[in-house]
Amino acid sequence: MAPKKKIAMMTSGGDAQGMNGVIRACVRTAIHMGCDAFCVYEGYEGLVQGGDLIRKMEWHDVRGWLSEGGTLIGTARCMAFYERAGRLQAAKNMILHGIDALIICGGDGSLTGADKFRAEWPSLLEELVSTKQFTREQIEPHKHLNIVGLVGSIDNDLSGTDATIGCYSALTRICEMVDYIEATASSHSRAFVIEVMGRHCGWLALMAGVATGADFIFIPEKPREDNWREEMCGIVQKHRTLGKRKTIVIVAEGAHDREGQKITPEMVRELLADKSGLAIDSRITTLGHVQRGGVAVAYDRMLATLQGVEAVKAVLEATPETETCFIAVTENKIVRKPLMKAVEDTKAVAAAIEAHDFDKAMSLRDAEFSDQYNSYMLTTTVQLNKNMLLPEKDRMRIGFINVGAPAGGMNAAIRAGVAYCLSRGHEPMAIHNGFAGFARHHGDKPLGAVRAFNWLEVDGWASKGGSEIGTNRELPSESGMEHIANLIEQYRFDGLFIVGGFEAYHAISQLRKARDEYPSLCIPIALLPATISNNVPGTEYSIGSDTCLNELTSYCDKIKQSASATRRRVFVIETQGGRSGYVATLAGLGVGASAVYTPEEGISLDMLAADVRHLKEVFAHDKGQSRAGRLILINEKASKVYNAKLVADIIREEAHDRFESRDSIPGHVQQGGVPSAMDRCRAVRLAIKCIEHLETFGKGAHNRVKKDPTSTAVIGIKGASVVFTPMKTLEEEDTDWPNRRPISAYWTGMKQVVDVLGGRPKYDLPEQNI
């Protein structure tokens, strides 16, 4: 039998939320795949010093790590590793421990060091032999070193991946702080200049600007024009004239002007406070290390876990010829990419900034970055940029409507859509309270269901939860299709922008099918999926689902703590999600559930029996500190018979007092209060794309609308792309109408990951990456 492969993992560089999730996933996946797992403590310092800083890890050593902030195995900046002598020592320690594969989670510096180490490995071994530290026989089994990188960094500064592990947690911290500051800014009518991290990368500042609707931002990749002082004061002045009582300016640490001169928060504050100018009472808040603090948000836990699993697979599959890779994410897809190309591209951004070639710097960032930059500019300089205006004849009257239950990000989507419309000269119209509200509006008896948007009112919606224009589940057929068609004609709508969940999907299916009968329905219609259940065909992500997952994750963290603190206890938590197990599964991934029950899989007595047996085993083996509570997540519709209470009762009965069991139902808390940063940012980006899509049809294009299937389309993130899919295609190919969900559930592989990492018996990892 081949000797067990020994894989070591470490965290290096600046810490980031989610690093513990990486280590948990790597340790458990390695053990699951029959390898020995080692952790190198204190980054490269541990590798150079060796000894007790390199430790073998067991399955239970990483229990509960998903819910811990920072990195529990430590990180450090190690000067010795920059030198060959340090790396020689590191190679020696690796061989002493029999380690021949390394997974490193860190920033571009750490990954550069890793690649150098791998490239030098043969010559380091030669030197260890020539200096008689090892014999040739001793090094023979370690001739090849496999290395895989994972990007853990709050800045999101590595090219080639849309998100680094930790960046969404840091963004969340920033948005929380800005939301807090806004309340006091508004009370005193003050301006706040907020400095955020990002020396060479403005991702945090940019996304915070998008998510909070900040008045002005400064990022290193795209310095403002030389007249930035006048530009900023002009925008702030305009917002104040419109009636805004607060001003928020976000400055990235590395902000500078086009000449490379640093722009400091103090410079900005002085400008805003200048008595001869705006004379606004202005303050500075430097967020600092708060941004690295706290536990990881749901997205980072998912990314950490899935990428950790992928890293172990990659390291095991690597051959001496394989180029060193790192694990990236493109939109919604986990992929392997060449490491050094990404590091070179990242360095090229810094070099381009240094050389004042800002167009190049922007082009080297990923597509989402420039999309979001455009989104930001469109939503803050509303009606200021006259170049954006369309000729009179192309301006459309667009109805905005929310359908279904509220979901985080709905308001941000409406706000962004309105901003874009106003910039283009369109007429955005609010339709209040879904189709039910629309239908109650009788032509000569207006009930206020339809009205033009007012920018000042909408501008404050970036961070608001719920649905400001109101939402309703009623379908057009229930309101009366003829009536709806007449209203659309009466209001002269040239397009509809619908934000909502499965009901919204159903609604536009009905509108599409009724077009032959009612020509007024021959207008372009775009749906932006928004539902916590994430069950709309045509997308792998609906806005609101991330907010829900964050709520569920923090709820479960608290419950788990209570379960551990009291006595051995299993909590069975019922999640929402309709007939889709997405929310339960992803929450399970984020909290390390022992089992997840989904409607797709159902629940059987055998399954329950196996899970009870498994729980008995784990509690029997729990010792000391590792005596932690366990969670089981059950979707509200996983079974007609076995609900959370019954499952908890069965477990308690079978546990024979060896452990406890309780059920818990978070209910509507899952809809979330303040929408998550990710939901807000994605809402803005996707909403603008939806209005752009409607624009491609223009007004009065009835014939084209009839012929072109994309005239009724759903915007979605699918794998590595953002796409519009025609409703007709989705209805025919990917809609499970009775179960109100897509036929294809892209996340089933994630369910397998939850099962394997939760130690659930008889499960294996998905063959393909996710």
Ligand code: ATP
């Ligand atoms: P962050 O994004 O937080 O800055 P980072 O990984 O880029 O993370 P660095 O301080 O650049 O952080 O690198 C961490 C460690 O990686 C260094 O202390 C050093 O030990 C090692 N390292 C970095 N660059 C190299 C290099 N070129 N050669 C060898 N080792 C390196």
